[in-house]
Amino acid sequence: MTVRPQSSVFTGDSVTLRCDIYDGGVTRWWYYWYKVGSTSVVSERQEHTFRSVTESDAGKYFCYGTETEGSRRSQRSDEVTLTVSERPKPKVTIKPDHHVFRGETVTLRCDIYDGGVTSWRYNWYKDGSTSVFSERQEHTFSSVTESDAGKYFCYGTETEGSHSSHLSDEVTLTVSDCLKPTLTVRPQSPVFTGDSVTLRCELDKITGWEFLWSKDSNTESPEAETKTISRVKVSDGGEYRCRARRGGYYTDYSKPVAVTIHVPRAVLSVSPQKWLTEGDPVTLICEVNGSSTGWTFSWFTETFSSESRNDYELLSDSSRGAGGKYTVSSADLNHTGVYVCRAERDKTAVYTTYSNTQPLWVTGVSPPVSLIISPSRTQHFTSVSLSLSCEDQSNSDGWTVRRYTDSGWLKDCSSFLRGSQTGSTCTIRSTVPSDTGVYWCQSESGENYHPVNITVHFGVILESPVHPVTEGNNLTLRCLYPYISPPNLRADFYKDGSLIQNQTTEMIIPTVSKSHEGFYYCKHPERGESLKSWISVRGSHSDSQISVLHILSSALAACPYLIVTVVLIYKCCRMRGKTPE
Incomplete structure (x- = not known):
């Protein structure tokens, strides 16, 4: 058989x-x-x-x-x-992937799983063609092109026998132009030290890639598709890019993405201005790199320290400015002071440093103490003696002259290099430009009154009133130069940057009003220009109150004399009526 x-x-x-x-x-x-x-x-x-x-x-x-x-x-x-x-069915695999890119090495493989046949002859077909283009189990395109794209299938015949397999399923090979990944970064901006940053090199879900990362064009390092930097430092900032490789094929580089790491710093500003009259509204604005979103803010006043450093005291109603704006609808004398702010990121516990300082100077309508300055002006020459005294209606004890400079330091008179404090009087022996600052009187309980901005300048200065000018009074300004006698200059006068009078030795503004409030300076064509001085205008209602009080007090003081006079006249009339004819 x-x-x-x-x-x-x-x-x-x-x-x-x-x-x-x-x-x-x-x-x-x-x-x-x-x-x-x-x-x-x-x-x-x-x-x-x-x-x-x-x-x-x-x-x-x-x-x-x-x-x-x-x-x-x-x-x-x-x-x-x-x-x-059962007749075996070949399985076609494509390495590295069904979707490849021009220039990649691509291998087609035909596998026939049957233990009864030890040796197969493989036949490859493309796009339904009847022509065999390969008889190997693996067919490799060393540098694939778009023309190699198509649908492939295979089947096998026994090398030394009559067995044959089924036809395999068709497998589609897609060949695309060069690939370029997309690099994304989260969060985009701003990024602060201590934050977590995630960079992702995206390739449209095509698998089998190894990702290469570089920063500032330095050596590439193989990492995962997603790169996370926890608690970033400033040094982590730079220009990042990525690409991917699969076998010997490399994609194009992604478009570079710049990652900037800030030291989070709060910036404090004042609106509308830092020089106020009692009752004016004012807003302190705290921002972190130009934004107030995502932060919780704290507000502080700067306090004087005898150890040559300044301390910060948290405002009791600090939470009122949680949104980045601390608003005072009606400024009071006790709002005079130097303010700073600080911010905290809600979720990452990242704190900013303390902000720059911003002073608020509130001039009272009727302050309990006056700062008397000699010479009586706000701008002063260098190398002269300057005296500042705090005087109230009762006595001058218990008052201290304090100074705040643009460098952000609070000091008392005894800590000045050439200053000395005697009672409530501060004396600066020889002025220098670094003596420029805001001076005020501070009580033993820490209350601040009567701030005055004093400047010390080498050249031209503006002579202007120390204290606010009352509405209805005259305002007189002069331009002085220390190296001529007399020191008066014929100069141009400006208010808030606009020329208001030219070539005069003395500018007089009669009957001033609130509209005359602003920054004034003078300018000489050869000697130069002065610094700017803020001139505030005080309402006249206080004078009216004082006049009314004076009339009432005078009337009350005259009452005893009036009563005695009336009594004497009455008695005199009665005596005259009883005289016999």
């Missing part, structure tokens, strides 16, 4: 069983085919063919023969096993 082509076949193959009885004495045989386990005759032909074998045809077969025209009978043949296996 023989089996053609072989006893191990795949479903769908054609298999022929043949029964040969070799005996010279018998010319013709009847053939009988049986399948082990069945009593039914499978076939009575010498050859039995399964045109398309199925797994149910598998089993053990045998045959025997009987003489056609006689009684002789052959022996039963040996059993032959027919094995029927």
Whole structure:
């Protein structure tokens, strides 16, 4: 008994069983085919063919023969096993991916998993073509181009046999132009020290890439697609870019992204201005790098320290300025002081440093103390003696002259380099430009009164009133120069940057009003220009109050004399009435 082509076949193959009885004495045989386990005759032909074998045809077969025209009978043949296996289906894989980029190395591989066949011949087809373009298990494009894109499939035939596989499923190879990843950073801005920064190199979900990162064009380092820097430092700032590689193929570089790390610093400003009259509104504005969102703000006043440093005292109503604006609707004398702010990031516990200082100077309508300055002006020459005294209506004890300079330091007179304090009088022996600042009187309990901005200048100065000018009075300004005698200059006078009078030795503004309040300076074409001085105008209602009080007090003081006079006149009249005729 023989089996053609072989006893191990795949479903769908054609298999022929043949029964040969070799005996010279018998010319013709009847053939009988049986399948082990069945009593039914499978076939009575010498050859039995399964045109398309199925797994149910598998089993053990045998045959025997009987003489056609006689009684002789052959022996039963040996059993032959027919094995029927499912026809294998190849699987096509593409490395590195189904979607590749021009210039990459791409490998197509055809795998046929069947233990019964030891060697296959592979046949590759593209886009339904009947032409075989490759007979290798792996076909490699060393530098793929767009023309290599398409649909591929394969099948296999047994190298030394008749087995063949199914056709594989089609697999699509897509070839695109050069790839360029997109680099993103979160948060975008602003980023502060202590924050966490995440950079992501995105490639549209195409897999199999290794990502390379560089900063400021330095050496690349392989990292994950997402790069997170926890608690960043200023040194982490720079220009980042990324690219990816797969095998020997590299993508283009991403567009560079600049990451700037700030030291978070609060910046304090004042609106509308720092020089106020009692009752004026004012707003302190605290921002972190131009923004107030995402921060919680605290507000402080700067206090004097005898240890040559300044301390900060938290305002009792600091939470009122949590949104970045601390507003005072009506300034009081006790609002005079030097302010700073600080901010905290809500979620990351990142604190700013203390902001720059911003002073508020509130001039009272009727302050309890006056700062008397000699010479009586706000601008002074260098190398002269300057005296400042705090005087109130009762006595001058308990008052101290304090100074605030643009360098941000609060000092008392005894800490000046050339200053000395005697009682409530501060004396500066020889003025220098660094003596420029705001001076005021401070009580023993810490209350601040009567701030005056004093400047010391080498050249031209403006002579202007020390104290606010009362509405209705005259304002007189002069331009002085220390190296001529007399020191008066013929100069131009300006208010808030605009020329208001030119070429005069003395400018007089009669009947001043609130509109005359502003910054004044003078300018000489050869000697130069003075610094600016703030001139405030005080309402006249205080004078009216004082006049009314004076009238009332005078009337009350005259009452006893008036009563005595009336009594005397009454008695005199009665006596005259009783005189006999």
